[in-house]
Amino acid sequence: MPRKVWIIGSQKFKLLFLLLLGVFITLGGFIINNSLMPVFSTNEEPAAFYRADIKEKKVALTFNISWGEDKALPILDVLKEKEVNAAFFISAAWAERHPDIVEKMMKDGHTIGNHGYRYEHYPRLEENEIISDLNLSHKKIKDVTEKDVEYFRPPHGDFNKSVLETVDRFGYSVVHWSVGGQDWENPGVDTIVNNITDEIKPGDVILLHASDSAKQTGEALPIIIDKLHNENYSFVDIEELISQAEANIEEIK
Structure with a gap:
């Protein structure tokens, strides 16, 4: 066929x-x-949060503290009077010396963050030195607070990609800032106020200091709070800003 x-x-x-x-x-x-x-x-790259890209007039107030007790307590009194919660990034060495102030921060509802132990520039340290400082600071702060804190701000606010990668392995969220009062320079109360209020935008993270070296912050703080309230800004916890759907992440190289 x-x-x-x-x-x-x-x-x-x-x-x-x-x-x-x-x-x-x-x-x-x-x-x-x-x-x-x-x-x-x-996005799996390590990153530092510094502001939220939002339209609502919400901002977060944060303080660094590594030395002294005289300025911290009046600042806490102002925050309590104004009914504002803030985040305090505390040096672990300072927390060891002033557990009573840390306890008051927590009792008043403020967020506690890690600000290192030795207060040295992390990018200048070897990786094993950074790991040692992170381990020590985490342990000492937990001894005082009885909590595993979630947020970390490197000493001096100084970091690079390598530092972020190391910190990320500890499970911390790194929080930077977008507006600073330059209050550590003690430039005058009016200047500190203007540095914040002239530049503020919705979603900003504000940086001030509660160490004794920042001698004018306590006087500037109520003016800043009142002025921003008059401009219809509200102060929210740092975690609320971080949780916003749209956030600006600082590119680190």
């Missing part, structure tokens, strides 16, 4: 080839797009 041979004309062959090619391209594009989507939508 003779075999049947199917012969496809050149025009029909081209048409069939183009149809099959179109199917493969469409299918391939679907597979590639769906497999790559999670990769492009996930």
